Amino acid sequence: MSTTTSHSPESEGAPEAGGARSARLIHNEATTEIPVHLLFRDDPEPVSVPLAPAVVGRRRGTGEQPRVPRRPAAPVPARPAPEVDPELVERPARVLPGGVGVLAGACGVAGCALTSWWAGAVPPPALDALGLPWSAGAGFGPAQWAAYAGAGALGLFGFGGLARGRTGRAWVLGLFGRYRGTVRRTGLLWVNPLVLRRRVDVRLRHWRSEPLSAVDANGVALRVVVLVVWRVKDTARATLGIEDHESYLRDCVEAALSRAPVEGPAVKGGAAASRSAVGDVLTRLVAEDTAPVGVEVFSVQPVRIEYAPEVAAVMHRRRIAALDAQNRATALTSVVDSVEDTVTRLTMRGLVELDDYERKALVKDLTVAFCAGRGDASP
Structure with missing residues (x-):
């Protein structure tokens, strides 16, 4: 009696060496490659076999796409908040009421006029018109020029620092490149004329x-x-x-x-x-x-x-097709409901007695009639 031994395709071409079993492999879409001899070992020690999915190709003969295991999405790291310069924090600037600037400017103008009278630069007709006493005039000496400079600087600082604060507007003040404060006050104010002003709209x-x-x-x-x-x-x-x-x-x-x-x-x-x-x-x-x-x-x-313009036409056609399909489904549902209601009423009231063949014929005729009626009424 001859015994026929069947060999698997995996075992062909792998001769046994030294009496050892051939390294046949079992392939499964849910496991890695597992040598067969590991499953039938004589020793009792357990063998750890990794069972993680490791399918990288299509299943033979089925054309099925490989199933890639889903990995959990990595958490998005929170963005660190940008550091804020402690110098760049809004604080109120030091300003004075506008009346102080007007008073200082008026004093400067009066000082210039008084210095001119002291130097004798005011003509006599002007003195007579103003009711001022006539002065012989001391001329323009160092004292007169110093008085002119002081009075002129006072007038320029007084009138040059006047500003009008408006509701919803603010000034950011800076002096020699350094932030000096913000003015949010309204009305007539006096601001140091040497500072740089930047108007900012703070309205909603x-x-x-x-x-x-x-x-x-x-x-x-x-x-x-x-x-x-x-x-x-x-x-x-x-x-x-x-x-x-x-x-x-x-x-x-x-x-x-x-x-x-x-x-x-x-x-x-x-x-x-x-x-x-x-x-x-x-x-x-x-x-x-x-x-x-x-x-x-x-x-x-x-x-x-x-x-977007490049996809507007395509999406418009898709939208029209979806609406058309929805209208067709709605119309079909309405027709079916109407036919069912008609047949049910006829049979429940005993007006007609129908067998299966007659019922099917009646349903067909009613469906055609209702669909034709809806088609005529739709235009």
Whole structure:
């Protein structure tokens, strides 16, 4: 009797050496390659076999794509908050009431006039007209020139430092490149004329952007117009900590739109709630980016969302096709309900007695009639 021994394909071409078993392998999509002789060892020591998924190719004969194990998403590290220069913190500047400047300027003008009378530079007709006593005049000596200089400097400082503070406007003062404070007071004020003044608008402002690029959750290109409500909270940081806080605000809005997905204009149901949620996310992102530069953002809301020009035609056709399919499904459901209601009423009231064949014929005729009626009424 001859015994036929079957050999697996894996064992062919692998001759046994020295009486050892052939290194046949078992392949499985959920395991790594496991030598067969490890599964039938005589020694009792346990063998640790890694069972992690390690499929790198297609399954033979099935054409099935390999299943890649999902790795947990790595946590996004929190961005460190930028350090703020302690010198760039808004503080009130030292100013005086405007009446002090007017008084100082008037004293300077009066001192110049008195010095001119002392030097004899005022003509007699002018003295007679003003009712002043005539003076022989001491001439222009060092004392007269010193009096002129002092009175002129007093007049220039008095009138040159006058300023008018307006509601919603502030001045950022700097002297020799150093921040000296912020003036938020209103009315007539006297500010040191040697300091550099920068006017800042601190009112509540809004900015309506031009169409900005964005994407939805599926990666479709969009154009979004947002309305930003903001104001300058810290004038020192907004003016001295950055070159242009308005341009920086625009850049922050564009960066937030690139990070937050926006729902497209064809979102199904809950469009208002979806836009409100997107606005909350944009407000939080922009507020976090602009807080270090002294800009306070209250709201960033999308007011218009449309598809980008390169995908607008395709999305419009897709939207029309979806609406057409929805209308067809609604019409079919209505017809089926009408046919069912008609047949049920006829049979329950005993008007007709139908067997299965007659029932099917009646349902067919009613369906055709209702569909034809809807087709005639639709135009």
